[in-house]
Amino acid sequence: MAANPIDSSNANASNAANVAHAANVTDVTLAGQFRRHMPAYVAGTLVLAAFQLAMNRIDWLAKASIDRIFSDHPEDAWKPSVLMLGLAVFAFATRVASRLFVFNAGRNVEYELRALLLARLHRLGTAFYRKMSSGEIMSRSTGDLAQVRLLFGFGVLNVVNVVFAFGSAFQVMVAISGKLTLAAFVTLPLTVLMTRTFSRRMFERTRSTQEALGRLSDSLQTNLAGVRVVRSFALETRELHRFQKVNREYLEASLALARTRGLIMPLLGAASAAGILVFFWYGGTLLLRGPADGGITKGDFFAFQLALGRMTWPVIALGFSLSIVQRGRVSFDRLKEIFDAKPEVTDGPLPAPAESKGAITITGLGFEYDTRKVLDGVSFEVPAGKSVAIVGRTGSGKSTLAMLLARLLPTPRGAVFIDGHDVCDLPVSFVRQTVGYAQQDAFLFSTTVARNIGFSLDDPDAPEAMETVRDAAREAQVLEEALSLPEQFDTVVGERGVQLSGGQKQRVALARALSWGPRILVLDDPLSAVDAKTEAAILQAIERQAKARTVVLITHRVAAAARCDSIVVLDQGRVVERGTHEELLRTQGIYAAFAEEQKMAHELEEIELEPPSLTPSPIGRAEVA
Numbered sequence: 081m082a083a084n085p086i087d088s089s090n091a092n093a094s095n096a097a098n099v100a101h102a103a104n105v106t107d108v109t110l111a112g113q114f115r116r117h118m119p120a121y122v123a124g125t126l127v128l129a130a131f132q133l134a135m136n137r138i139d140w141l142a143k144a145s146i147d148r149i150f151s152d153h154p155e156d157a158w159k160p161s162v163l164m165l166g167l168a169v170f171a172f173a174t175r176v177a178s179r180l181f182v183f184n185a186g187r188n189v190e191y192e193l194r195a196l197l198l199a200r201l202h203r204l205g206t207a208f209y210r211k212m213s214s215g216e217i218m219s220r221s222t223g224d225l226a227q228v229r230l231l232f233g234f235g236v237l238n239v240v241n242v243v244f245a246f247g248s249a250f251q252v253m254v255a256i257s258g259k260l261t262l263a264a265f266v267t268l269p270l271t272v273l274m275t276r277t278f279s280r281r282m283f284e285r286t287r288s289t290q291e292a293l294g295r296l297s298d299s300l301q302t303n304l305a306g307v308r309v310v311r312s313f314a315l316e317t318r319e320l321h322r323f324q325k326v327n328r329e330y331l332e333a334s335l336a337l338a339r340t341r342g343l344i345m346p347l348l349g350a351a352s353a354a355g356i357l358v359f360f361w362y363g364g365t366l367l368l369r370g371p372a373d374g375g376i377t378k379g380d381f382f383a384f385q386l387a388l389g390r391m392t393w394p395v396i397a398l399g400f401s402l403s404i405v406q407r408g409r410v411s412f413d414r415l416k417e418i419f420d421a422k423p424e425v426t427d428g429p430l431p432a433p434a435e436s437k438g439a440i441t442i443t444g445l446g447f448e449y450d451t452r453k454v455l456d457g458v459s460f461e462v463p464a465g466k467s468v469a470i471v472g473r474t475g476s477g478k479s480t481l482a483m484l485l486a487r488l489l490p491t492p493r494g495a496v497f498i499d500g501h502d503v504c505d506l507p508v509s510f511v512r513q514t515v516g517y518a519q520q521d522a523f524l525f526s527t528t529v530a531r532n533i534g535f536s537l538d539d540p541d542a543p544e545a546m547e548t549v550r551d552a553a554r555e556a557q558v559l560e561e562a563l564s565l566p567e568q569f570d571t572v573v574g575e576r577g578v579q580l581s582g583g584q585k586q587r588v589a590l591a592r593a594l595s596w597g598p599r600i601l602v603l604d605d606p607l608s609a610v611d612a613k614t615e616a617a618i619l620q621a622i623e624r625q626a627k628a629r630t631v632v633l634i635t636h637r638v639a640a641a642a643r644c645d646s647i648v649v650l651d652q653g654r655v656v657e658r659g660t661h662e663e664l665l666r667t668q669g670i671y672a673a674f675a676e677e678q679k680m681a682h683e684l685e686e687i688e689l690e691p692p693s694l695t696p697s698p699i700g701r702a703e704v705a
């Protein structure tokens with residue numbers, strides 16, 4: 081079905097406005113959210129007031145009708161009844177309208193907060209993700225957000241309605257008989273006391289339930305992500321036992337919450353029923369006494385009962401609404417932990433330069449994870465358009481260095497410069513657009529091969545983008561394999577690229593980096609899962625890339641490093657050697673030792689690959705065996 085152009089343009093405009101809001105808002109507060117949707121709340125409040133006013137008039141018209149029936153002119157009783165009918169239609173319309181205004185506001189708050197959450201999650205760095213697991217984040221962005229929606233919709237509507245319902249009903253009741261009103265509300269203090277006590281308990285139990293749900297989601301998410309490992313170690317039963325622990329905690333917390341919630345409604349209902357009982361006893365006495373003797377009319381009795389009945393539900397709903405408000409507040413506090421988390425990496429004061437040449441200068445760069453120093457006094461330069469290989473044993477700090485260059489970690493000030501500008505002084509988006517970092521553990525999105533490769537393109541499905549995608553796939557030596565997939569480039573690779581081999585994933589990720597074409601291309605170990613022939617082809621592609629941009633190649637392979645203009649050797653976070661391949665071989669240091677190790681390993685591989693000769697060698701028969 082074709083999309084309605086008017087609707088889609090409205091939706092696009094609303095999306096764009098929401099994205100802009102999500103990107104710019106700094107302080108997210110409950111009051112701020114109310115202010116943003118004030119027109120809807122004001123409209124909702126006005127129609128709710130109109131609704132309760134109509135109900136108030138209906139009570140009075142009911143009194144007039146009944147009193148006329150028992151008067152000397154019962155034939156006039158139809159007039160107020162007709163008016164009552166008109167007002168009932170009006171009350172119906174205003175009731176529906178009030179719900180539309182307020183519930184829509186609640187939905188809109190949820191819609192905006194969801195975008196805001198993702199915008200915040202994009203900005204936060206490793207320090208935050210170390211503290212909050214993805215299961216916990218998922219639980220907050222679904223369960224807690226739904227509670228916040230209820231607060232901003234159902235909760236607000238009911239709390240406002242209770243106030244108006246009290247006002248509207250009280251006016252009728254007090255006007256008919258102040259004493260009867262007092263009698264009917266004899267249980268009100270008890271109701272207020274119970275509401276206060278229960279709302280405090282609801283708050284605590286809701287928090288425990290939400291926290292238990294977070295732990296449950298986390299455990300489920302970890303099990304899902306590691307399902308292959310669990311299966312391959314045949315540890316399903318043990319994992320189920322572990323899961324049952326958090327499952328049980330959630331059950332207990334939610335049962336405790338349900339018990340409190342289950343108690344609150346009947347208790348409040350009973351208190352209100354006691355009030356009705358008192359009304360029938362004392363109201364009946366006043367009715368029998370009659371107006372001439374300080375009592376009330378039949379119409380008064382009926383109208384009073386209508387007004388009291390209108391308050392029964394709001395009184396009962398008060399407890400329920402307060403619990404929704406409490407739960408919403410707890411959930412909003414949990415979301416605030418994400419909204420208020422400080423990004424480690426923020427924009428610098430300088431505007432984005434018009435263009436970047438891609439020259440890198442690193443001076444005295446040090447970095448620690450918590451208290452563990454992993455880089456210390458690293459200094460080197462890469463002129464624009466040149467290539468550098470970063471070589472070092474595993475854990476020597478190569479990936480950390482690459483991430484600091486792209487400000488994917490909090491880069492210290494005065495240590496990393498692009499074209500002479502400290503990266504900390506530049507806008508983060510400019511640095512990240514300039515430094516294209518293809519990370520070591522190739523992450524693929526659960527979409528098609530084409531969209532994975534063309535991820536950085538505006539519209540990866542456009543025909544002109546397909547050309548770029550194909551070229552990048554060819555350069556990354558993955559074109560043939562992509563074309564042999566069931567739906568070629570349109571094949572969906574599954575979650576995290578589960579349908580591709582490790583080497584294929586790595587090359588799709590490499591193609592993604594190549595199609596991006598940044599001024600500085602940082603490739604983190606792009607050859608770890610490829611065979612020798614593919615490696616040679618990829619290295620040629622990287623050389624072609626290096627003609628147009630600065631390339632930083634992180635690698636363990638001397639053969640790959642040898643093709644770069646210069647080589648930096650890291651050892652335990654320090655630069656221990658620098659120079660060209662030939663220079664480093666001559667120094668007989670770590671790099672030369674690497675080269676020797678790899679040469680020997682290569683020779684051994686070749687010997688193993690050679691088919692054994694059936695004729696005895698001159699050395700002896702032992703070689704054949």
Ligand SMILES: Nc1ncnc2c1ncn2[C@@H]1O[C@H](COP(=O)(O)OP(=O)(O)OP(=O)(O)O)[C@@H](O)[C@H]1O
Nearest residue numbers: 206449454472473474475476477478479480481520
């Ligand atoms: N997020 C992190 N939190 C704490 N320590 C970390 C973190 N990431 C890396 N490290 C530690 O920092 C050190 C350097 O890691 P890094 O990944 O930079 O090394 P590398 O040279 O790229 O290693 P490899 O060649 O194995 O990829 C290692 O000791 C590692 O354990």
